[in-house]
Amino acid sequence: MSNPLTPQVLADPVSLTRALVDIESVSGNEKEIADAVQQALEGCGHLRVERIGHNVIARTELGRAQRVVLAGHLDTVPIADNFPSTMDEKIMWGCGTSDMKSGTAIALHLAATVAQPRHDVTYFFYECEEVEAALNGLRIVGEQRPELLEADFAVLLEPTYGAVEAGCQGTMRARVRTHGTRAHAARSWLGSNAIHQAGEVLRRLEAYQARQVEIEGCRYREGLNAVRITGGVAGNVIPDACEIEVNFRFAPDRSEAQAEVHLREVFGGYEVEITDSAPGALPGLTAAPAAEFLALTGAPPTAKLGWTDVARFAALGIPALNFGPGDPNLAHKRDEHVEIDKIVAGADLMRSWLS
């Protein structure tokens, strides 16, 4: 099959978005789209292209003083009656339009068309962002070939609706457990009810005053919430165990270790098991390419509250921000769509920055 990513399509970020959306690439099925992207970029004399798994890395080697990364994932969540794309004058609908083929298209468009960027650029197109971290292409390449991602600054083109969202908050999940003694419900005083004991845990969550903190002008807002509760043995038994799963979203001025200490303080006296954790990322807006980029956008950056792959750049010591045309509230939805204007404006801004 001929490559739909023709030079004409690559020259227009809107057509390119549509072409990418119309290559089905639900996580785990990125071969076709990665092949198309690799082939399109190998036609560009100014790029050195490498393929690792279904990750495509294309670099300029111009000897510039600074290097920036533009990154976008190639996969989508499962299709939900929203493939292939549809479009009118203002809107393009379809799986991946917002999250994040419109952002990925901007990066691919710039890779193909900006032969002499003012900073060296590493374009990074990767697989398996929407599934478990073990498969994440950015994580895998970052671990196996960190030199490929070395840079002074990174932009991840995840949906931000055209705003700059800096850094990201960390996330930690823990299980808080209470223990009691079973007894027949007809003689409840012979037992000790673990679900009743969980009331105190919920009381602490209810009373919890979540911290807000400003870092480099970005306001991060933490949150600590029960996301699951289970307890009970049978309808006639006093339960001897109850488990509350909590999710702590923490500002990037806390490390994971500090976040854990905080959780253990909040739930002092209870069994706490940390089950899952990912660090936040400081906004890192002071690097020169970041400052230039911010100046161009003309709007103050806001804090990224959700966890994103910018934290993986942070872990590599690379300041990173999120900037993309999609609306994050539409991600993973059946009616996922993107505004044409946002694609055009995002591409224009990034082209100005790099040219």
Added chain:
Amino acid sequence: MSNPLTPQVLADPVSLTRALVDIESVSGNEKEIADAVQQALEGCGHLRVERIGHNVIARTELGRAQRVVLAGHLDTVPIADNFPSTMDEKIMWGCGTSDMKSGTAIALHLAATVAQPRHDVTYFFYECEEVEAALNGLRIVGEQRPELLEADFAVLLEPTYGAVEAGCQGTMRARVRTHGTRAHAARSWLGSNAIHQAGEVLRRLEAYQARQVEIEGCRYREGLNAVRITGGVAGNVIPDACEIEVNFRFAPDRSEAQAEVHLREVFGGYEVEITDSAPGALPGLTAAPAAEFLALTGAPPTAKLGWTDVARFAALGIPALNFGPGDPNLAHKRDEHVEIDKIVAGADLMRSWLS
């Protein structure tokens, strides 16, 4: 196959217990044991025997002023490596030894051997007590042929370890629900956490002062407990629903309707759905045959706290108590057993009462 319930076996409540235990009769499989019981009783000239399903009803028709019911179920919970029975000098082990073939054996022994009881007696042997109420033989016969169970007093030979346990408490299950609003856990303030709201429900349960009430010298002790809690959507979502299942054990001076009113008061402001309910039974120890029976036992009656089929007699207007040789704490256990002495003593006491 010849009937193991020979006249010689029927004459000895211990041998009879063992013979009944060694006829496997897990709920739903009572045909063989009901056939054996029916055949054994049809050989007794002083009884009128009727068979309905796998329920056997045998009545004396002596024109006595009072009629009493002795009732025992024929079924057991599933076997758990405890079939057939084993025995030493003091103990008989096996499925159903405690719950309640030793009690049933006492009734069957008296039916076969006491030809001239001082009260008319209805012996009632029934199926499917250990499974859902819809199949319960006592319930079915009580509804279809209530005249067969008409009496002034009933003894249910459920395990009480040789004590008199009077009446029984009622039981009601309800689901208490909280409702919130979903949001991404990274922006938790946009949602409302239904699990946190459940904290107030658990607080009320924790603070609940269960009532104790004395009725006819028996102290009933109520209890209100969470027996199950569930809530949660996903690890990154503020949950919009939480459900707490509570079990209310209420003294028999409350009707089911009153118990429901009480529960709705306790959980005022929350959605409450009653899912399951069974009324209690007043002890009814003032009927003449009951008073005689109590005088013979020489020990004060205690309140039956768990729900038993005595409530079905109460629903028919018949005062009833629980009295059996088994230890209720051994019911449904792998090491279920009964003490030989308790079988002999129980049979002696009941024979004295009826003779």
